Amino acid sequence: MRLSGIIDRKAEILSQLDPNRIYVENIRSFFNLPYRAAKFLCEMAVRQKYFRKKYGIICPNEECSRLIRSFDKKSEIPSHIACNHCEHLERENYEFDITKNNIREFYQLTDRE
Amino acid sequence: MPTNANTDLLTRLLELYPIKVIKDYFNIKGTFAKISESIIAGYTSGVIFKFATENSNFTRQHVHIFNLRPKFTAKTLNLTDFPYKLINSAYVNGEFIVDCLPLVKFDVMAVPPYEEASIKFHLPVKIRILNNHVIVQMTMLEKNLSRYFSEDGVRKKVVNSERSVSEDDIIQELSDFLNNRHMTISRCDIHKGIKKMLTDDVIDLSYVKDKKARSTDTITMDEDFTVKETYPDAFEKIMKNPLIKSLLIYKIKDDRLCKQFTVEADSGKIAISSFQENITQIENLTNEIIGNN
Numbered sequence: 001m002r003l004s005g006i007i008d009r010k011a012e013i014l015s016q017l018d019p020n021r022i023y024v025e026n027i028r029s030f031f032n033l034p035y036r037a038a039k040f041l042c043e044m045a046v047r048q049k050y051f052r053k054k055y056g057i058i059c060p061n062e063e064c065s066r067l068i069r070s071f072d073k074k075s076e077i078p079s080h081i082a083c084n085h086c087e088h089l090e091r092e093n094y095e096f097d098i099t100k101n102n103i104r105e106f107y108q109l110t111d112r113e
Numbered sequence: 114m115p116t117n118a119n120t121d122l123l124t125r126l127l128e129l130y131p132i133k134v135i136k137d138y139f140n141i142k143g144t145f146a147k148i149s150e151s152i153i154a155g156y157t158s159g160v161i162f163k164f165a166t167e168n169s170n171f172t173r174q175h176v177h178i179f180n181l182r183p184k185f186t187a188k189t190l191n192l193t194d195f196p197y198k199l200i201n202s203a204y205v206n207g208e209f210i211v212d213c214l215p216l217v218k219f220d221v222m223a224v225p226p227y228e229e230a231s232i233k234f235h236l237p238v239k240i241r242i243l244n245n246h247v248i249v250q251m252t253m254l255e256k257n258l259s260r261y262f263s264e265d266g267v268r269k270k271v272v273n274s275e276r277s278v279s280e281d282d283i284i285q286e287l288s289d290f291l292n293n294r295h296m297t298i299s300r301c302d303i304h305k306g307i308k309k310m311l312t313d314d315v316i317d318l319s320y321v322k323d324k325k326a327r328s329t330d331t332i333t334m335d336e337d338f339t340v341k342e343t344y345p346d347a348f349e350k351i352m353k354n355p356l357i358k359s360l361l362i363y364k365i366k367d368d369r370l371c372k373q374f375t376v377e378a379d380s381g382k383i384a385i386s387s388f389q390e391n392i393t394q395i396e397n398l399t400n401e402i403i404g405n406n
Contacts, residue, residue: 064333065333066333066335067336068335068336069336070336085333087387088360088375088384088386089320089375090375
């Protein structure tokens with residue numbers, strides 16, 4: 001079956017997740033695929049412009065772990081970031097250098113019909 | 114090794130304020146280092162203390178709201194034996210306000226090489242007594258004490274620090290002082306006031322830890338999302354529960370209230386970790402919480 005066919009059939013159910021926050025694990029569990037296949041599917045969907053890829057910066061504080069900010073391109077990611085929550089909740093560390101471990105990729109469904 | 118001369122304490126006091134507020138008050142321009150040096154050289158400690166108390170509503174601070182019994186109806190209070198360095202007291206707009214500057218000491222151990230030192234700070238405290246409530250506003254002191262310790266230009270690591278006068282100590286002293294004047298304070302539960310502001314869409318939750326019957330749940334929102342807007346069903350359930358700790362975002366596009374603040378509703382504690390844009394935001398916030406409570 002062609003990729004566009006799969007996407008079309010499942011788009012409605014996928015959108016129930018949150019069309020602006022689709023993680024590889026959402027796709028993996030939905031289609032019951034191995035992780036690498038699900039990742040490949042997402043990347044193919046980006047190439048065919050069904051998905052838009054985003055880069056989320058995750059707060060490294062274990063008690064927080066929230067997505068602080070997201071970017072469209074890797075080149076836009078700054079070297080340093082502050083977690084507003086951790087600052088206001090008076091946690092000891094709230095400013096961090098961004099490493100690849102802090103970056104979490106996710107996808108957004110585009111408006112393409 | 115950090116020293117605790119009068120000039121050191123005054124510099125540390127000025128560091129607690131937004132630089133713009135200092136520049137406007139003293140009508141001076143330049144970097145913080147330059148302006149603090151010239152202010153300390155050109156003005157008496159009294160003038161700097163006056164600046165500190167008049168502008169304490171701009172600082173990052175912890176706000177504690179208490180119930181007061183009996184109701185305070187007088188326009189003055191006998192401040193003899195007040196436990197801390199008194200700077201100002203006045204009856205303004207139906208409130209009796211006391212500004213004081215307790216001296217707080219941190220005993221610090223830093224490495225390498227091993228060093229022990231004490232660092233002292235003047236802590237701006239504003240006490241507002243109004244009808245049935247006492248509001249105690251305490252400026253947050255520098256958390257990162259390592260900035261005062263360096264070796265050959267390299268910042269040292271603070272391995273231990275002990276604060277001599279905690280906020281709880283100050284509250285206990287204040288409670289004892291008021292008790293001697295036949296007044297009693299107790300922690301004010303502000304759930305009702307906070308939930309009314311949430312219902313009215315004045316504020317929304319960006320983080321919330323709430324108590325369910327048999328568990329404690331936490332919601333930490335990504336980016337700038339808020340709970341009521343994003344998860345209205347979950348919000349309705351949260352509104353029935355005790356809020357252990359929450360980070361609240363002011364939703365109205367003006368500068369009437371603080372943009373963000375954390376609340377421990379059952380104990381009436383508010384933390385405001387960023388500088389304020391104007392001198393009335395904290396007063397407006399506390400008045401609105403109490404007014405809806």
